[in-house]
Amino acid sequence: xxxxxxxxxxxxxxxxxxxxxxxxxxxxxxxxxxxxxxxxxxxxxxxxxxxxxxxxxxxxxxxxxxxxxxxxxxxxxxxxxxxxxxxxxxxxxxxxxxxxxxxxxxxxxxxxxxxxxxxxxxxxxxxxxxxxxxxxxxxxxxxxxxxxxxxxxxxxxxxxxxxxxxxxxxxxxxxxxxxxxxxxxxxxxxxxxxxxxxxxxxxxxxxxxxxxxxxxxxxxxxxxxxxxxxxxxxxxxxxxxxxxxxxxxxxxxxxxxxxxxxxxxxxxxxxxxxxxxxxxxxxxxxxxxxxxxxxxxxxxxxxxxxxxxxxxxxxxxxxxxxxxxxxxxxxxxxxxxxxxxxxxxxxxxxxxxxxxxxxxxxxxxxxxxxxxxxxxxxxxxxxxxxxxxxxxxxxxxxxxxxxxxxxxxxxxxxxxxxxxxxxxxxxxxxxxxxxxxxxxxxxxxxxxxxxxxxxxxxxxxxxxxxxxxxxxxxxxxxxxxxxxxxxxxxxxxxxxxxxxxxxxxxxxxxxxxxxxxxxxxxxxxxxxxxxx
Amino acid sequence: xxxxxxxxxxxxxxxxxxxxxxxxxxxxxxxxxxxxxxxxxxxxxxxxxxxxxxxxxxxx
Numbered sequence: 001x002x003x004x005x006x007x008x009x010x011x012x013x014x015x016x017x018x019x020x021x022x023x024x025x026x027x028x029x030x031x032x033x034x035x036x037x038x039x040x041x042x043x044x045x046x047x048x049x050x051x052x053x054x055x056x057x058x059x060x061x062x063x064x065x066x067x068x069x070x071x072x073x074x075x076x077x078x079x080x081x082x083x084x085x086x087x088x089x090x091x092x093x094x095x096x097x098x099x100x101x102x103x104x105x106x107x108x109x110x111x112x113x114x115x116x117x118x119x120x121x122x123x124x125x126x127x128x129x130x131x132x133x134x135x136x137x138x139x140x141x142x143x144x145x146x147x148x149x150x151x152x153x154x155x156x157x158x159x160x161x162x163x164x165x166x167x168x169x170x171x172x173x174x175x176x177x178x179x180x181x182x183x184x185x186x187x188x189x190x191x192x193x194x195x196x197x198x199x200x201x202x203x204x205x206x207x208x209x210x211x212x213x214x215x216x217x218x219x220x221x222x223x224x225x226x227x228x229x230x231x232x233x234x235x236x237x238x239x240x241x242x243x244x245x246x247x248x249x250x251x252x253x254x255x256x257x258x259x260x261x262x263x264x265x266x267x268x269x270x271x272x273x274x275x276x277x278x279x280x281x282x283x284x285x286x287x288x289x290x291x292x293x294x295x296x297x298x299x300x301x302x303x304x305x306x307x308x309x310x311x312x313x314x315x316x317x318x319x320x321x322x323x324x325x326x327x328x329x330x331x332x333x334x335x336x337x338x339x340x341x342x343x344x345x346x347x348x349x350x351x352x353x354x355x356x357x358x359x360x361x362x363x364x365x366x367x368x369x370x371x372x373x374x375x376x377x378x379x380x381x382x383x384x385x386x387x388x389x390x391x392x393x394x395x396x397x398x399x400x401x402x403x404x405x406x407x408x409x410x411x412x413x414x415x416x417x418x419x420x421x422x423x424x425x426x427x428x429x430x431x432x433x434x435x436x437x438x439x440x441x442x443x444x445x446x447x448x449x450x451x452x453x454x455x456x457x458x459x460x461x462x463x464x465x466x467x468x469x470x471x472x473x474x475x476x477x478x479x480x481x482x483x484x485x486x487x488x489x490x491x492x493x494x495x496x497x498x499x500x501x502x503x504x505x506x507x508x509x510x511x512x513x514x515x516x517x518x519x520x521x522x523x524x525x526x527x528x529x530x531x532x
Numbered sequence: 533x534x535x536x537x538x539x540x541x542x543x544x545x546x547x548x549x550x551x552x553x554x555x556x557x558x559x560x561x562x563x564x565x566x567x568x569x570x571x572x573x574x575x576x577x578x579x580x581x582x583x584x585x586x587x588x589x590x591x592x
Contacts, residue, residue: 027570029566030566031566032564032566048563069582075576075583078579082569185591185592203591203592204590
């Protein structure tokens, strides 16, 4: 089997040595916050103050209070600091700053998204003039078709992000209510709980209602298509919001689909122009394209640092930041550029200082498959408890090609193909669809490039896109001498696999197959199954 | 006159330092002992009951 050199951290960690003491099974939150040494605790405290100020500024607006008491999913946002604590366990120095810089920015972005939803919502703010310039899009969808519109005049509302996806990050039980509603109305329980919860929110009439039109995407799976159908029916027939279906080819590695995919993008843009009355601006598009390329260069540089013995930007924060920047932003917001460069600067500094974030790094691991690491502090736990360093995850392995960013007649035609390419290769779809090349071959290439000896394979019980490949993964990992650790879960339904049931699969693998003992036995079992 | 102004500035600075120190001690205690999230966790069951009572136009 492939082995990697074990690296022992020569520096003793500042503050307490194990985060095990901060958990208490009688509580639904942590007993206290981690003592990280004076400097890092004070830093973490100032970031907590910042988060409190973000939440405070949000809730002093009367319509946001009204929205808070109208929508059940809003309760999750009371637990934002709790969610942030999940993504910083055991972190010090640059990694702590990277996690805060990236995830605090995501939180501020989501808070703004909620405020925008409430402003236009017919039940809450009911700002009709604003709502008439809003375009609703899916949660799991690239917004490249909005890159050429003026952000001050046409507002892109990723309505499902704050309602379902982000709310589930902070409160693991919050979507169970919507899953139950969907199943009461006959949706089978073996569908992916993410689109099922979104369908449940629509059935329960718990989405904000706003916008002059909506664009839906055939995102990643049968569950997404099912959910979109239910949501579109309510949007169009009850609320009179016309909905465009952006039908994107799934075989995105086949060049013959490109003309069709580019035509779909043109149609989506024409649809938005028709309903908002605003026009596509090529100057805006190419400015956004430059920012997309800049973000791509920064992401490649971060992955290069992670391919060295001293990875810096890792875990759920890496994945969530990439999701937000690549898919939800797509170069439209210039603020991401500064954050990208700040994160890269911190990572380079950490690499120069050879910073490590556990006592030892024993294995170098690629995280693959449909991942639930947002509702659980899994990837940080993995490195703290077992010394298994997660180098990259499937959702962060996205486009690395530069797109045309100079305004020329030829590039205007190329731009539709670039938008189509980004749309086809959006997060999730780029690896779960497109054949075994993108799901298997890409994984082994990544293992080679990142010098990984282990793959943590998330096995999502309700994901039909990946379950058929189980045997091929096993066979090909064996051929290459890669350790493959299967970890089952059911995404955002913690009733199927609790947090500890997920961790136990790693514990068993590491003890029985790898014959290893944990680096930190105090967190092998964490009493947080009932915690938010 | 100058002394009076200096005294007033000194008093103001003293008050600001005391207020800042009190703010730090209170908020740092809340932060360190996770009192913010503990209070929120106590509030959550009441909020759930509130949301359960809201009428919803459910259909598929």
